[in-house]
Amino acid sequence: MQPDAAPLASTQAHDDGGGPSGPPIIDLRDVVKDYPTGAGSFRALAGVTLRVAPGELVAIVGKSGCGKSTLLNMITGIDRPTDGVIAVAGMDLRHASENDLARWRGRSVGVVFQFFQLIPTLTVAENVMLPMDFAGRGSPGERRSRAAELLELVEMTDQADKLPLSTSGGQQQRIAIARALANDPPILVADEPTGNLDSATASQVFALFGRLADAGRTVVLVTHDADLAGQARRIIRMADGRIVDGPAGDAQTWSPATQAPTSATDQGGHDG
Numbered sequence: 001m002q003p004d005a006a007p008l009a010s011t012q013a014h015d016d017g018g019g020p021s022g023p024p025i026i027d028l029r030d031v032v033k034d035y036p037t038g039a040g041s042f043r044a045l046a047g048v049t050l051r052v053a054p055g056e057l058v059a060i061v062g063k064s065g066c067g068k069s070t071l072l073n074m075i076t077g078i079d080r081p082t083d084g085v086i087a088v089a090g091m092d093l094r095h096a097s098e099n100d101l102a103r104w105r106g107r108s109v110g111v112v113f114q115f116f117q118l119i120p121t122l123t124v125a126e127n128v129m130l131p132m133d134f135a136g137r138g139s140p141g142e143r144r145s146r147a148a149e150l151l152e153l154v155e156m157t158d159q160a161d162k163l164p165l166s167t168s169g170g171q172q173q174r175i176a177i178a179r180a181l182a183n184d185p186p187i188l189v190a191d192e193p194t195g196n197l198d199s200a201t202a203s204q205v206f207a208l209f210g211r212l213a214d215a216g217r218t219v220v221l222v223t224h225d226a227d228l229a230g231q232a233r234r235i236i237r238m239a240d241g242r243i244v245d246g247p248a249g250d251a252q253t254w255s256p257a258t259q260a261p262t263s264a265t266d267q268g269g270h271d272g
Contacts, residue, residue: 110180
């Protein structure tokens with residue numbers, strides 16, 4: 001068993017200014033990812049440069065196979081680049097050991113999946129507590145209190161003792177978001193988090209991501225829903241493993257000085 005020595009942080013803003021500021025929390029430079037195939041090497045990422053500031057809500061869009069999910073795997077350290085530099089939340093991901101990556105991921109990145117990935121035999125509260133159990137954070141009582149706090153945040157307090165399959169799809173996604181926040185990570189990453197939800201529920205879930213970003217959490221998500229992506233503070237459009245310019249209004253970057261989106265693309269990481 002791991003010791004219960006590590007305290008639990010309360011849900012709090014990671015940027016007291018209420019908006020993106022300071023150096024980038026996600027910094028990718030000239031990232032290349034090649035995969036071997038029977039027909040030869042396949043280049044999934046072709047020199048991607050991307051910087052995301054603390055407190056940004058960023059939507060990554062593009063056709064299937066354009067490299068969106070591979071980019072998320074780079075940011076979360078699930079996969080490693082063939083070339084390039086990746087620094088996320090203070091960690092050089094390219095050269096970190098697998099053990100260091102696992103520890104870093106547990107405290108720095110929360111991941112929300114399209115298909116929820118909840119454990120069906122655990123209650124809603126137990127699912128939220130699971131990352132804390134794995135990390136050995138807090139006492140059992142503190143973990144339960146933290147889970148209750150997070151379920152209140154996502155408006156799921158009344159479902160705490162139910163099994164996930166007795167809740168709706170939208171409720172399960174909110175539970176998954178609470179679980180991703182369990183260890184108070186500064187970054188939340190979501191891969192098609194509204195792909196299995198109806199439009200009204202998807203809007204509610206996206207609004208929750210917006211509130212988390214307003215509180216200082218950095219949120220990066222992949223989505224095929226153009227209407228929802230348009231609500232993000234910055235849209236990153238991908239094609240053929242690259243970040244590309246889109247139509248006017250699509251390639252935006254958040255300006256901390258004005259607290260408003262501008263049409264600049266240099267911070268958005270166009271790789272030319």
